[in-house]
Amino acid sequence: MPLYYEEPLYRPPSEAGSLLIQATVGCSFAHCTYCISSVEGRFAIRPLADIRQDLAEARRLYGPRVPKIFLLAQNALAMPAADLLEISATAHELFPGLKQISLYAHPLDLLQKSRAELQALVAAGVTLLYVGLESGNDEVLRRVKKHTTAAKSILACRRALDAGLRLSCTVIIGLGGRELTGEHARDTGQMIAAISPQYLGCLTLMPYPGSGMDRSITQGTFEPLAPPEVLEEFRVLLENIGPLERTCIFRANHASNYLSLAGDLPADRERLLREIAAAQSSPGSLRPEAWRAL
Numbered sequence: 001m002p003l004y005y006e007e008p009l010y011r012p013p014s015e016a017g018s019l020l021i022q023a024t025v026g027c028s029f030a031h032c033t034y035c036i037s038s039v040e041g042r043f044a045i046r047p048l049a050d051i052r053q054d055l056a057e058a059r060r061l062y063g064p065r066v067p068k069i070f071l072l073a074q075n076a077l078a079m080p081a082a083d084l085l086e087i088s089a090t091a092h093e094l095f096p097g098l099k100q101i102s103l104y105a106h107p108l109d110l111l112q113k114s115r116a117e118l119q120a121l122v123a124a125g126v127t128l129l130y131v132g133l134e135s136g137n138d139e140v141l142r143r144v145k146k147h148t149t150a151a152k153s154i155l156a157c158r159r160a161l162d163a164g165l166r167l168s169c170t171v172i173i174g175l176g177g178r179e180l181t182g183e184h185a186r187d188t189g190q191m192i193a194a195i196s197p198q199y200l201g202c203l204t205l206m207p208y209p210g211s212g213m214d215r216s217i218t219q220g221t222f223e224p225l226a227p228p229e230v231l232e233e234f235r236v237l238l239e240n241i242g243p244l245e246r247t248c249i250f251r252a253n254h255a256s257n258y259l260s261l262a263g264d265l266p267a268d269r270e271r272l273l274r275e276i277a278a279a280q281s282s283p284g285s286l287r288p289e290a291w292r293a294l
C-alpha cells in the first residue's frame with residue numbers, strides 16, 4: 001500500500017532528502033490572512049496506527065537506512081507529545097540509523113507543551129523544529145491573524161532552545177505592507193536577536209490567491225512592497241539583529257525573494273548589507289516578478 005499523502009504538501013527545502021510522513025493534515029490555526037491554510041482550512045491528526053503503518057511501509061520500500069524524517073503537515077507539533085514520542089520510538093526501531101526527526105511548529109504549539117515534554121521529545125530524537133514567526137511586530141501579527149505576539153513567540157522559542165531543540169525560524173519580508181514596513185523590519189530583527197535561533201529563513205510575501213490579504217490588495221486596503229522597499233526592509237531587519245548567543249545560519253534564497261542572500265550571522269552581516277546596497281543601486285539584477293514562487 002502506498003504511503004498516505006494529502007495535498008498540499010509543504011516541507012522545508014533542507015528536508016528535500018527526508019522521508020516525509022503525514023502525521024497531521026493542514027494547520028490547526030488556519031487563519032493567517034496570506035496563507036493557503038486560511039483558504040483550505042482543514043486540520044486533522046492522523047490515527048497513530050495509520051502513521052505506524054506508513055512507517056512500516058517506508059521501511060519495506062526504502063530499507064533501514066533512512067537518516068532523516070520530516071513529519072507533515074503545517075504544525076505537526078499540535079499533536080500530543082505522547083503521540084510524537086510513540087512515532088519517534090517506532091521510527092527509531094524501524095530505522096536504526098535515524099539521526100533526526102523534524103516538523104513545523106506554531107509558537108503556541110510550543111507553549112502548550114511542558115518543559116518536560118519538550119525535553120522528552122529531544123531525548124526521543126525530535127531535534128529540529130521549523131517555526132513560522134513571520135513578524136516581531138504585534139500590530140502586524142494582529143492584522144495577519146497569526147494568533148501570537150512577539151513576546152509569546154520569544155518565550156516559546158526560548159523554552160524550546162532551553163529544552164535542547166534546534167530552531168529554524170522563518171520571517172516574511174513585506175508582511176506589514178507599506179504602512180508598517182519600518183516597524184515590521186525593526187521589531188522582527190530585534191525578536192530574532194532575543195531568540196537567537198540556529199537558523200533564520202526569510203521569505204518575501206506572496207499572498208495565496210483568494211486569501212484575505214490577496215483580496216485586500218485587490219481592494220487597495222493593503223499595499224504590498226515594491227522590490228526596492230523589500231530590499232530596504234532586508235537592510236533594516238539585518239541591522240536590527242543585535243548580538244546573538246550563537247551563530248545563526250541566515251538564508252534568503254527561497255524563490256519568493258527578489259534577491260538571494262546567504263551567510264552566517266553575525267560574521268557575514270556587513271557582506272550581506274553590501275550585497276543589499278549593490279542590489280539597491282542595480283535593480284535590474286533582481287529576480288523578475290514572474291520568476292518568484294512559493
Ligand code: SF4
Pocket residue numbers: 027028029030031032035036037038074075106132146
Ligand atoms: S501561516 Fe502557518 S500558522 Fe498561519 S495558517 Fe498558514 S500554516 Fe497555519
